[in-house]
Amino acid sequence: MAQTTAQGEATATSPPPGSDQGSKPPRKRRTSAFAHTHEATFPQRGAAFWLLLPTVIILSIFLYYPMLRTFWMSLYNIRFYGQQRRFVGFDNFVRLFTDPGSFDAVVRTAVISTIVIVATISIALFLAALLNQRGIRGARIYRLLLIWPLALSTAISGIVFLVLFNPNFGMVNAVLAPFGIEPEWFRDRTLAQTVMILTLIWNRVGFNLVFYTAAYQSLPSETLEAALVDGANPWQRFRYITFHLLSPMTLFLLVTSTVFAFFDAYAVAEVFGGGPLNATSILIYEVTENAFRDDRIGLAAAQSLLLFLAVAFITVVQLRQGRKRVTYQ
């Protein structure tokens, strides 16, 4: 899997040998490369159109149309779940930018998401490195146990953690009580956010671990053996070789974890009721509350559009940075 991804990416992005960035506009180069393939493989001119059509249709129905529709809705004041509409131009956006609560929500979401993204990736990488050492007895069992939380939806994870961290009958405080520590997890903003972050990490590390493990198993042994022969110690082998060889996978996980932290985290916020005092009310939760509890679909559309653009922007930055740093074999 990892190899396929890596090679696929490599063919798609690596420029022809000897080209330099400044001399030719990149677009022209790409067009000519495509035309070349086109002529060679498909004698008929229309073939590409027909081959792309199913994808275009599916994307139009499930992505482009809803996106345009969201934009259209964001320009309206909508009541009664769509039965009443009034055109308000960019009022919904103005409102989001001027509402003092919006800024807090953005900061809160950014902090929670960043911690979740960084932690799930680094913990998964660390565990993958441990599990892929030679001679660990029962590595497969550990792996299974570590991957298992993935089988639970984020909502169920939220409920499990709500019970675990219940101050009165939860397991966590039962363990901590003998040491005289009995935190009231859901009465304090920071503690509640901590539990939310832990829930998300617990739920997601398994996913990242599966991918890292797969990537690990397709690492080229000759490169690592060469390093071994050159006298590199384990840390050096990890730092200078494995880490770089895993970088395409890291980039992939960075993007998927970002989507997870910004969107899938919704269910945990729902279980925690967004509280206390909005501490766990992240943006995607606010979008759904606005839309479905408060019947403010226009406002929610504007909010979700901004959230979508923000996440798209982050993803593009990640991919651009990735292009510079990721090492493909």
Next chain:
Amino acid sequence: MRRGLLALLAMALVVAACGEDAADEPEDALDGEEAEDDAALDDEDDVDPEDLGGDPDDIVITFWHGLGGDDEVYIEEELADVYSEQTDGVVVNAQNRGTYEEVLDQSITAAGTDQAPHIAQLYEIGTQIARDSGIFAPIHELDTEGAIDPDEYIPAVASYYQDETGGLFSAPFNSSNPIMMINRDIFEEAGLDPDDPPQRFGDIMDACDTIIAETDLDGCFGMPIHSWFFEQMVANQGQVLANNDNGRDGRADEVLLDSPEAVAVMEWWQEMDAEGYWTNSGAREDWDDPRTLMAEGQIAMSIDSTASTRAYQDSLAELDNELGTAFLPIPDDAERNGTIIGGASLYVLEDHPDEEIAAAMEFINWLSEPEQDMAWHQFTGYFPLRTESRELLEDEGWFDENPNFSTAIEQLEQTEVSPATQGAIMGQFPQIRSIVLDAAEAALFEGQDPADALSASKDQADSVLQEYNADVE
């Protein structure tokens, strides 16, 4: 081999992740209309009466409700199916459509399409939006054949659902109110009389003091962090929650969260917490929390819905303890006015042929007939709807055998029907509930002065309500 398996698993995950991501794109999640239409198409498109055990040309009455678990099975098997079997020419197709919130939003969205249900079960805080949406007609207007007689309902049950004409806008179905549950054994252990439970705020604090001193309990009292209880305690003092007589005499445009009665409730709650009497998880609207605490014998009293009476009774029986019940407590110097009906009622969508509306009315009336009504009460703990059913239950000795079911109904019958105890009707009620909890959390968790916290919430609640009114008018 192992590598192959892992690769397979990884691939499966990519597929799953892609599906998930697509579903969670905000624009998709948002586009309520499409989502609902699709969902409706899936299982609603042209229901064949024969699939429901009827004849091909039977009328199908679609009934959307928001009750899950045992209640859902009961509605579908004991009510809808039984009615379809015994009634010629009509089959009832009862469907759970998710939460109350979802039933409301799906019904409004589906209105005017051929997927629209005939009957929708909507929660009480959706009353204003349901009336303003224009898709439901009052039952007293639609019921041209006089199938439903409002005088047969228990007045305190029906009063919430009456509109300004005095007729029923929606038909009562599952009604409850809050009562206090008591662990009688803990009371006895602490030397308190379980037959004379505390009824006033101060008495509860005294009882808690005794319980913590005399038993090895750390806490004493449970209540979910939910606006419903706050609203009930305010109404119990005869105070309305919204202006214009709780929105019953003209549209409400102010939420009276800063009334002395409201502040008194919040102050007591804060004090209960500060003293360590109120035990809680801290999570918002966590209904399971007090139930679990009672079931584990960690607290002696809890405030909860009458609809959970049976669950409490069973869980205490497992501890070998006995459940007692008492009225909802009131402040020391207040006069008891009674509680508001909570739960949901049945709305009829007007955009259907006359004969289907008439059939829907017959079904609604059948639901409240004593036989069904009594069984519904005994199975769920929701109130009987009709005066006649209540009398029959009395005659059967049901309340003597089940004194905990009788506390609730006595509280109901002692309720003075007034705008305060009829309950508030206002727009954005679900959102306003959440704003009330903002004040509660500020007072309870961050030590803010209850009056200040409520006053801040009042401003916010007023502004969302006024905005709603401006959009609707």
